Amino acid sequence: MAEELRAAVGATQLLTDASVVASFESDWTGRFRGRARCVVRPADTAEVAAVMAAAARAKVPVCVQGGNTGLVGGSVPVGGAILLSTARLTALEPVEVVSGQVTVGAGVTLAALQRHVRAEGYDFGVDFAARDSATLGGLVATNAGGERVLRYGTTRAQVLGIEAVLADGSIISRLGGLPKDNTGYDTMSLLTGSEGTLGILTRLRLRLVPLLTERAVALVAVDDVAAALSLVRTVRNRLPSLEAAELFFADGLALVRARTGLSAPFAEAYPAYLVLECAGRADPTDELLEALAGSEAVRDATVAADPRGRHLLWSYREAHTESINSAGVPVKLDVAVPLTALAETVAALPATITAACPTARPILFGHLNEGNLHVNVLNATSEAEAVTDAVLRLIAAHGGSISAEHGVGRAKRAWLGLSRSPQEIAMMRAVKRGLDPEGLLNPGVLLDSA
Numbered sequence: 025m026a027e028e029l030r031a032a033v034g035a036t037q038l039l040t041d042a043s044v045v046a047s048f049e050s051d052w053t054g055r056f057r058g059r060a061r062c063v064v065r066p067a068d069t070a071e072v073a074a075v076m077a078a079a080a081r082a083k084v085p086v087c088v089q090g091g092n093t094g095l096v097g098g099s100v101p102v103g104g105a106i107l108l109s110t111a112r113l114t115a116l117e118p119v120e121v122v123s124g125q126v127t128v129g130a131g132v133t134l135a136a137l138q139r140h141v142r143a144e145g146y147d148f149g150v151d152f153a154a155r156d157s158a159t160l161g162g163l164v165a166t167n168a169g170g171e172r173v174l175r176y177g178t179t180r181a182q183v184l185g186i187e188a189v190l191a192d193g194s195i196i197s198r199l200g201g202l203p204k205d206n207t208g209y210d211t212m213s214l215l216t217g218s219e220g221t222l223g224i225l226t227r228l229r230l231r232l233v234p235l236l237t238e239r240a241v242a243l244v245a246v247d248d249v250a251a252a253l254s255l256v257r258t259v260r261n262r263l264p265s266l267e268a269a270e271l272f273f274a275d276g277l278a279l280v281r282a283r284t285g286l287s288a289p290f291a292e293a294y295p296a297y298l299v300l301e302c303a304g305r306a307d308p309t310d311e312l313l314e315a316l317a318g319s320e321a322v323r324d325a326t327v328a329a330d331p332r333g334r335h336l337l338w339s340y341r342e343a344h345t346e347s348i349n350s351a352g353v354p355v356k357l358d359v360a361v362p363l364t365a366l367a368e369t370v371a372a373l374p375a376t377i378t379a380a381c382p383t384a385r386p387i388l389f390g391h392l393n394e395g396n397l398h399v400n401v402l403n404a405t406s407e408a409e410a411v412t413d414a415v416l417r418l419i420a421a422h423g424g425s426i427s428a429e430h431g432v433g434r435a436k437r438a439w440l441g442l443s444r445s446p447q448e449i450a451m452m453r454a455v456k457r458g459l460d461p462e463g464l465l466n467p468g469v470l471l472d473s474a
Contacts, residue, residue: 025082029064029106032074037112039063048089048107049100054353055405056097056434060087060107067112069187069195069226076224077193079106085467088220090159091133094166095356096433098219098469105467110161113226119144124232125184125201130161130225137230146232149176153342161225167217169429171268171301174260174393176233178429180216185229188215190222191460201229214455219431220466222459236265236303240312241334244325245294249367251321252298256392262315265302270341272297272389279387280340283347289340290324298392299341301334344389348400354387355408357399357415357436361424366395369422373399373415380414381407396428416442432470440470 030038039045040062050057061084066072079086087101090110101107113131119141120126126141134155137148150163152170162168163179164186176182185199198211215223246252249271256269273296280286289297302308309329316325328334348354361369370388377386377399384404390397404411412435416426420442426432432440440449449471456463456471463473 025078025084026062028078029062029075032078033064033066033071037065037067039065045107048092048109051095051097051100052093053095053349053356055355055408056100058087058100058105059103060101061104063107063109065109065112068115069189069197072108072113072189072224072226073193073195075106075108076189076191079464080192080462083462083464085464086224087466088161088165088224090131090162090165091154091157093154093158094162094433095358095430096427096435098166098431098433098466099162100434102468108224110159110226113161115227116140119146119232120201121145123201125229126232127185127199127201127227127229128160129227130159130164132160134158134160134163141232142235145235147235148230149182149233150179153345160228160230164216164225164228165218165220166431167429169391169394169396171270171391173391173396174269175267180213182231183212183216183228184231186212186215186225187227188223188225191462191464196223197227199227199229217431219433219470221456221470222465224465236305238305238307239301239303239334240307240309240327240329241337242298242300242312242316242325242327243289243337243340244298244300244316245290245323246296246298246321247294247323248296249370252296252392253363253366255298255316255319255321256300258319258321259300259312259315260393262318263302263308263311265304265308265311266300267303268299268301269392270299270389271392272299272341272344273387276344276387276389277340279351280343280347283350284339284343286336286339286343289326289337292324294323297340299338301338341389344387344400348387348402352402353405355401355404355411357401357412358396358428358430359399359415359419359424359426360394360396360428361419361422363395365422365424366397369418369424370397372418376414376418377401377404377411380410384411394428395424412436412439434468437468437470437472
């Protein structure tokens with residue numbers, strides 16, 4: 025098989041040295057680790073197909089890794105698997121200006137895509153802090169959300185075409201980009217969010233959005249989650265230009281300031297904070313200020329329209345992840361609850377976590393409009409399973425989802441039944457068996473091997 029892999033990708037792109045392979049065997053947080061027999065780095069769809077065909081003949085599993093920014097262990101190899109890196113699938117085709125679409129390789133980073141399409145007057149509807157490392161294949165495989173879901177929806181809403189390699193090495197390619205194509209099962213939607221368990225994404229045709237250069241960002245202090253929800257409802261009703269509504273709390277702000285040296289945003293400390301961003305063809309600053317002035321939920325606020333000022337205000341929110349990781353290895357849980365249950369859930373989380381692990385230090389932040397919370401728990405790795413169980417059961421009790429945008433991966437596989445019925449899981453298993461009967465693609469991700 026080694027000879028077949030070498031022939032498929034070239035001798036320099038088959039990595040077998042243990043010290044080199046080791047750099048691919050842990051996730052970004054350092055919490056999840058695995059073992060790979062080798063790493064292959066194909067350059068195009070044909071090479072991916074050759075690798076998968078060789079693996080299928082030998083019945084050796086294949087794990088897929090993009091930017092390795094995932095948080096649920098989905099890109100970490102299982103013992104004895106081939107790790108297929110998408111790092112060389114970086115083709116950026118010309119922007120199709122008339123249709124507002126572009127076709128890219130699955131290994132293209134989000135930041136590279138943004139630079140490419142902005143040069144042609146377009147933008148991409150998904151954005152988040154890991155843009156410099158996260159790849160488009162990973163975004164599609166996990167149906168990533170991020171900061172712009174409020175306006176543009178999740179990654180699934182941006183996908184118009186997919187090219188992928190199946191478990192037997194065969195290729196499916198639907199890259200026409202037709203907005204309307206009602207000819208049976210939606211292949212793109214099926215593979216989007218499948219976490220690499222049904223096929224290896226190699227090329228993607230993406231919907232683009234207008235490039236809106238006039239922006240205003242507000243950092244707003246509020247009393248609690250209920251006040252934050254009230255404010256976002258007021259602003260959203262008044263401002264079609266609202267693009268993001270990000271929530272964080274006093275303890276997260278304190279951690280960010282200690283890690284980054286940022287100054288206090290206001291003279292007084294407050295329990296909760298929102299970052300709001302509006303974008304349009306004309307400067308939305310005055311409209312944003314007027315909307316904030318009309319809400320009784322605002323305790324204090326500062327607004328910036330210049331790039332430096334906007335970046336500074338966003339830093340209070342986007343520096344959360346790196347600041348949390350600098351404080352230790354966190355248990356990271358990405359969840360969502362209905363907005364009607366969000367305030368109650370946030371209030372219940374600290375006691376729920378402490379009951380599972382008395383030494384735990386929870387830090388919460390998230391995307392307010394979608395009820396999406398990122399629950400980060402420091403000082404709890406020794407009780408990771410107990411903390412995960414307690415939090416996910418609380419979320420399920422409030423009608424929520426155990427995974428809002430990062431996927432299930434290996435970390436949450438045991439709790440899938442909290443969000444999906446036995447009938448749904450059986451259907452998912454049937455699809456998996458139909459496309460991957462030997463269970464070679466990302467084994468142990470999303471579904472167990474039963």
